[in-house]
Amino acid sequence: MNEPLLAVRELGKAFREYRSEWQRFAGWFGFRVSTKSESWVLRDISFSVAPRESIGIVGQNGAGKSTLLKLITGTLKGTTGTVAVNGRIAAILELGMGFSPDLSGRENVYHSAGLMGFSRQAIDDVISEIEAFAEIGGYFDEPARMYSTGMQMRVAFSVATAFRPEILIVDEALSVGDAYFQHKCFKRIREFREQGTSLLIVSHDANAVQSLCDRAILLDSGRLLKDGDPATVMDLYNALIAERENSKITIEQHAVGREQTVSGTGEATVESVSLLNGQGQPIELADVGQSVTLRVTVLACGDIPRLVLGYMIKDRLGQAVYGTNTHYTKQVLVDVKEGTRVQFDVAFDMNIGPGSYSISTALVSTETHLVNNYEWRDLALVFNVSNLSKITFVGQAWVPPAIEVFRL
């Protein structure tokens, strides 16, 4: 089965305004009318989703994420291009739509499943599962107006996911009540994924995108900026949200095959990054628990009133392992003159599990890169950690145990 599950071709959406609504009406009858203004919220979007593939959709507010999802689910019609879907789409974006406060939970389940196109008989088969999953007890047969928001969400989520769809659209930031139910929901989403459902996840959270998606799509101002592996796309996204006027973003192909993203206004730049062992020699492989020093040299290309270095160790998938900055350590440099070189030596013990890691650096003025981002550099350094001297263990952290065993 080579046919994509979802194929979006040159999709564009424009909201049109007419000089008068009469012109709009005339347009329906085949008259040629000129529009007063067209605002394109999406343009030339093309991508496809293979069966079992999961995709993250990221982008700033107003980038066109919701419009894209509405075009995919079919609530909006595209102005140009096509959306071809081979299978059923379910969306957990707007839970509880069409719920009537005077109906009981059970009746609302039948009603909203009907809204999704299911027959009574089909719902009869799963109603007990829905009731069990929602876990709201006797309230299931009480009118929905007596429900708390959380209970309504529980019922709504249970209906929306009662049948496994081919494509599931999830807003990761969606709140489905308490933490317990949230976990239960994501467990179900993962199960769907294992059974072959493709996920379309809208999220701002790098970890969620990287742990759930095979690919990510970055939208910016209605255009598809990047379609690629989640780690690269999230790096670019981070660079993008720090983008200021006259800042530039470059993407360089890195030696290991992943792309390095450098962004920022350029008042300061990282000249070199190296990882040194106890003897001060550069290394690429570190032992678990080894004492190392991360040496970062920075050149000020302009006068900088306040300079903070931040660094982050990321794992192979781009998820943060550890990161901090000199603002938190109260070592902010003030009034750095143009041309000054600064060396930062960050000494730490490599208390992380075996694997491949990368280091991102940030030269900023405060604790976040959102105020003044002089330079943000992803994949500034790539290194490996191996377990050469410690007991065998799995996981991302080295948490040395002292185990005592008593035979009683």
Added chain:
Amino acid sequence: MKEILAAIWGYRHFIVSSIRNDLRSRFARSKLGALWMVLQPLAQVAIYALVLSRIMAAKLPGIDNRYAYVIYLMAGMIAWSLFAEVVTRSLTMFVDSGNLMKKMAFPRVCLPIIIGGSSLVNNLLLLATAVGVFLLIGHPPTLAMLWLPLLIGINLAFGLGLGLILGVLNVFVRDVAQVMTVVLQLLFWLTPVVYMPTIIPDRLRAILEFNPMMHMVVAFQNVLLYGRAPGMNGLIVLSVASTVLLLFALFLFRRAAPEMVDVL
């Protein structure tokens, strides 16, 4: 056309449950519940009867029941209430369901069907009550009532056609709904529901002929009050008008559907 029918069939469960919910939620938590569905139009009939029966009673020829005017009023009201309910609710259906349409993908054509269905149930209940009242006041049903299913069907189609057109336009120009509330009131008084066409001067009566609802109401009065078949001319005019309106409405709806959500 085929797609529309397929969409309706596919969503039949949703349509049925929406109609049921619509009827239930309208009267949920009221003590008399569904009784209100017939009590309200009956109360209106009672008011008109109380106010106007003295003036109007004498003008009904050929009927020797002393409640003739009440029967006349009810027959007209049954026809008018279905039409008015369908048109009024269709006018704002897309605007009212804007949120739902923006967020869920379902065949939009379900909305007018739901309104038609729920109004029809309402109307049938009113009709059943009316027949009950007729029995009480000594006016047994006649064979002419077999015309009723056809008449109600045409009435529904006419109301839906007009309502759908206006409902679509109202999405883009919200003034339509405001104007129509006034127009509907005017139309009510241009339709012989509470008065007889005979009291209108001939010159003006020619104008009334152009009101399709006049033919509708007269057909109902013929069947329910006089126990005779509706006039063929009126029936043909109505059927043609309903068909044309409904086809035009569907055409307009199909053209407008992709743009509707954009402006909701």
